[in-house]
Amino acid sequence: MPLANTASYPIWVNVLLFLAAGLVIWFAGGRLTTALDAVAAKTRLDHAFVGMLLLGGITSLPEVANTITAASIGKPALAINNLLGSAAINVLLLAVVDAFIGRQAVTSIVAKPSTMMMAATCMIVLIVIAGLITVGDVPVAGLGAGSIAIAVLAVLSFWLSASHDKRSPWMVDEDGDGKPDTAEDDPAPQASLTRLWVEIAITGAAIFAAGYTLSEVGDGLATQLGLTSAVVGFGLIGTATSLPELVTIIAALKLNRPEMAFGQVLGTNFVNLALFPLSDAFFRGEPVINTLGKFETVSALLGATLIGIFMVGLLEHRDRTIFKMGVDSAAVIVVFLGGLAVLAQL
Template sequence: MAFDSFSIWLNGGIFAVSAIIVWMAGSRLASYVGGIAGQTGIGQAFTGMLLLGGITSLPEIATVTTASWTGNAPLAVNNLLGSAAINILLLAIADAVLGGNALTSIIGKPATLLQGTLGMLLLAAVTVVILAHDIPIAGVGLGSTVLIVLCVSSLWLSSGYERRHVWTAIDDEPDTGDVPGEDDQGEDETEKQPLRTLIIKTAIVGILILGAGFLLSQTGDAIAQQTGLGASLVGLVLVGFATSLPELSSIIAAVRIRRYEMAVGDIFGTNLFNIALIFIADLAYPGGPVLAQAGAFEAVAALVGLVLTGVFVIGLLERKDRTVARMGYDSLATIVLYIAGLVVLYVLDQRSPGSGG
């Protein structure tokens, strides 16, 4: 569908309705996935990474495939790499919603540390592939092929990690991820439902997020173009936030029902799946490896996401319950560094307009 041929008012209406559907679906998704985690014993962090992260990334599949198929490799790459930093920023927003305690201070299991570290390594690998200039092998990029193998390996490494006693607590602090009574509000409703029912409901919500999320991204991009913002960094940021609504709604819902590890796993998982989608973009793009079309702008975008992930990993290691403006110091640092990253990207965008979109 050529959304740029619609009037701005029609696109605005579709955008608003899609945003409402995505928000409502994402809010229910956290509860359903939490129930599945509780009944299967998979673990909150990995379930958040696999299910929440995977489902909230579904709209990106349609968006990236469409952009690549039509020959717009920069849009596909910027969409994926630009969202890495925005997704981490969403954790700071969730931290502010939580209030009271710093988000990273109430996560007592090391699974999120593993996921964050894996995400940093993958973003570093993306930067290396961009700077080394990806080469084609059998119709796809060698670099993107290596990246999807690394993503699958990361999922395998994360699976079952929460059930292995790799770390032992030496203090009496409660593990708020699974303390009885801490998340009863989120468990009572879902644990009474059969696992099959929860899986069906999760699938239905996933379909809603896929369809409405795709409309959200497409109309958002059309509106950015129609208002004259599409060619600027401002347009990329606005559309990036619009397409991050599934993640925002799901992690805020997870935080509200005290599924903190699931919220963090959602974001780390989303970034992992987005990196894997580079391979899908390669398959759809007719002009060679998509990362071969990327440059300094995209490399810095990946590094910004890596740095912000590192800030949260440090927060998870420190677990300091110190807040300012209703959020932890790590969340505040994330916001400051994100703004600084935007300044750097703006300078790069002005020097090489074609590289930034």
């Protein structure tokens, strides 16, 4: 249910609400990551899988709320640009955090083949989106056929990535002992699984509520500032709803869980991109893909390019740094800024 018309609030009230919701997400996101890491230790689940499925799914809740709200009020560009903006911004956040957490390039300490599978398949989904925006969509049972195809491809990519390590014929073996390089098992936490799941549910609900508030207040601020739906969706709301990802990336890397950080970023992207049919379901009009244009095409290709840069870093698997961050992270930041310049011209 939408909040009261936030555009009618004084700007300073909206700013305070924005900051308050951000603080809730900051603390809840940190607790969520710690609790999920404890669940992974207790159940011996793979950290990449936990990051992709659980962290990715929970931190996508704000995008779910924003997609439904924006589409139902007749602003599909706001909904889709939020999804595409988050896809690119999430990758950017991983690069930025790399500069502040440790001195190793984050891609040099990732040892799971599934991380590379996630990167490759996420690039494919984003490129397909750019192609469908170019050629157009057709309605099928009240939804766009292209939107359905995107969701199916995202879910299939998610499944391929989650099960890839079990099927992979290769592994990282830097010490030459013929065994995969893995972190030492951590002792199981003292808290019970029931208590951990309750904490996860509470923090997830807090993230959903705060993320939804960010979206609503962001839309009000955009109206007050006279910005377009494309710019608002990609920049302001895309950044706002990516705040849970920023917190969980920081927490995961502080816990020395690079696979969880990558899994969280790319898992969130899979979940977000699978929301295309949701925007069609709540938008009363033609398929939402047909309402998009060059701005969204460039947004999708920008996200794919940023992931591709990290893909190269994962394949190189070398600890090359500049300004305390991996060379690939620095390249991601530069390309993102260049992409923003292009989007500003559109």
